[in-house]
Amino acid sequence: MISVGNEVISSGDEALILQLLPAMRNVQKALDSVSLRGKIKVTTVHAMALLAESGPPSSGSFDPRLVDTLQQLLAFNKDNESPFAINPYPFFAYQTDPTPETLAFCLFQPNSGRVDLGSGKLYKNMFDAQVDAVHAALSHMGFEDIEIVIAETGWPSSGDSNEVGASVENAMAYNRNLIAHLRSLVGTPLMPGKSVDTFIFALYNEDLKPGPASERAFGLYKTDLTMAYDVGLLKSNTSGQMNPPVTPKTQWCVPKVGVSEAQLQANIDYICGSKIVDCGAIEAGGACYEPNTIISHAAFVMNLYFQEAGRNPWNCDFSQTAIVTSQNPSYNTCVYPNGST
Template sequence: MLKHGNMWPVSLKGGVMLLMLMVLNVSGTFVGINVGTAISNLPSASDIVSILKEKKIQHVRLLDSDHQMLSALANTGIEVVVGVPNDQLLRVGQSRSTAADWINKNVAAYIPATNITYIAVGNEVLTTVPNAALVLVPALQFLQSALLAANLNTQVKISSPHSTDMISKPFPPSTATFNSTWSSIMSQYLQFLNNTGSPFMLNAQPYYDYVKGQGVFPLEYALFRSLNPDSQIADPNTNLFYTNMFDAMVDATYNSMQAMNFTGIPVMVTASGWPWHGAQNEKAANVDNALAYNTNLIRHVLNNSGTPGQPNTQVSTYIFELFNEDLRVGPVSEKNWGIMFPNATTVYSLTFEDMATTNTDSPALRGKFCVAISSAPHSALKQSLDWACGPGSANCSAIQPGQSCYKSDDIVAVASYAFNDYYHRTQESGGTCSFNSTAMVTSTDPTLAPMAAVVVQLLGPQAQTILLHKFNRAG
């Protein structure tokens, strides 16, 4: 990437950054979905896979290792997480041969036709079935040995999903730690993840924390909605601002690992969603909130902006869940997390495509750019930039510190990058180029055409092809 320096005028840098926005948005971050089976009239495996294909869902988490589902997923390319249910954990964790048999029957028998990439061992074991806690790490180790024996350890990674209930006092995130009751087991678990290059699997459900908080946190904060400036939530130890509860949960997990001297283990969110229906006393469980949460979650994950504490680390996430599970125990809301009914009708519509790479420009916006006003106060630009990259869900990955287009001394160029992305994504649904009067629309960009030739020569062949394709499509 071109370095900033005195040889580059501000206007040229802004043009280069807008150009790079179009060609450098490459990420492995994804949003998948959970498929539960506590359903009295569960659709057939082939019907479920047809739904996944129709919705262009490329990642699915199975809570068990249903053989019909594994067969139906063959040759689809869909990446699959298979689960070792809690009721099988004791057997797997007490016998190396049982673990090997489990791998042979539920993983090795289906690879390579079925693209199994992760094994989730148990689910929230330490907080829901503490009597099985002592066998959790042995189960991980026995299954890993079986993968090694089958030469599958490179393709398939093993971990175990944990609830945020494992974290004592999760806010502020900077001081979060795991419950000391499980210190020994968590240390062994984290060492296993570190040794095998596996992610920390986290079930992050802001709905529960919002309900338990009884008004401590605003609903907007839980739903990724814009917060009133007077209600901004900051970590007093780091001065980092949190625009949503999801990010705070993820950062609390990273800091809890760091408190145990483990860094570099990525967090993968294996379940996050919002119930769409509840009992009379469950007011927050409604369709509007569920649609808002999951829509904003998908947009937030796919814009690759990371979290305030980990801006350069994206968090792949599995929505909870595909179908309502009427056989789940608990309150009414527990049975109604699905985005669909078992008869394949939708509760509400979600788009799982990567909105960061989908062309969202209307024809009217081609050749128009939303740029920061250079004379605007830097403090106002900074506030607008924070909103664009936070609640506005602009794709700000390349302007994060340490990334290719970050310019610590040029807030006008950085803000222009974010403003333009937000405007082109949202204009058809009502988005504007105002940002509290710190931005304006310009129909000409005199630097883009001459600079394109320079940038094309500096990029590799693949990026050149992408760039030329985009210019041809726009022209």
């Protein structure tokens, strides 16, 4: 994929905007001349600022002032079967509503979710809500079949004192949970069963970038080439094969003492709703249905999620309601899986 420019439409530079589509056509013409049509897609990347309305997602619509320009660009996308590339950042959405519930919603952590009254769909994370808002906006213009690609998304590991939520812990949680969400192939409520192609921003911190401190802290690596934090992606060994990080085999994830039933139920709803794991064992007749209590059911599915998601410490967080233990919580015929089973 070739992107001609980045967030040009939102730049306000009218001269540059006028040159965007002709430039895209020139690049497409060059690819056609060497028989690469369809093999390399030509597009341009857009900011979420193109949307005049994004909440709830089903009401997503583009800024009326940009519709004429977008109509021509989208016609190009459709004619050339190229994607609509967008840069959604839940971090910036959190800045406008810095509450614990919104943070959990943005970080793919257990939360009560948000119902879109227009579509009746339940959203469990901000990423899906933003992507579906773009899908709705495209649909409202008659371009619902154009593929959406996430050209950029990420979370800063540090920021200025007034930039709430910019931390290593939150950056790690966002990117790791985003990867797990995409790998699950659950898709979004309006586009189920499909993992949207997504690029994480960024590989390295940009220490010379102007603006708030967060702008210089989106990298997975620092400018001295050391890791800012481990995002949990697979690493290659000397043979070139891919292996996950090594973790102790006898570990289980269980609820912390004193966690409320409401919090544990939220964990159950999140885990079972994600479809990353099979929650059949805690359903009536399942091996772990008895005792039929929230704490027992939560313990089983929280551990199941922990094992399936990679058995990393961040997979046993659940908004700080869980803890990793070396004591096997299995009982009777209810066997809690661990890394050795």
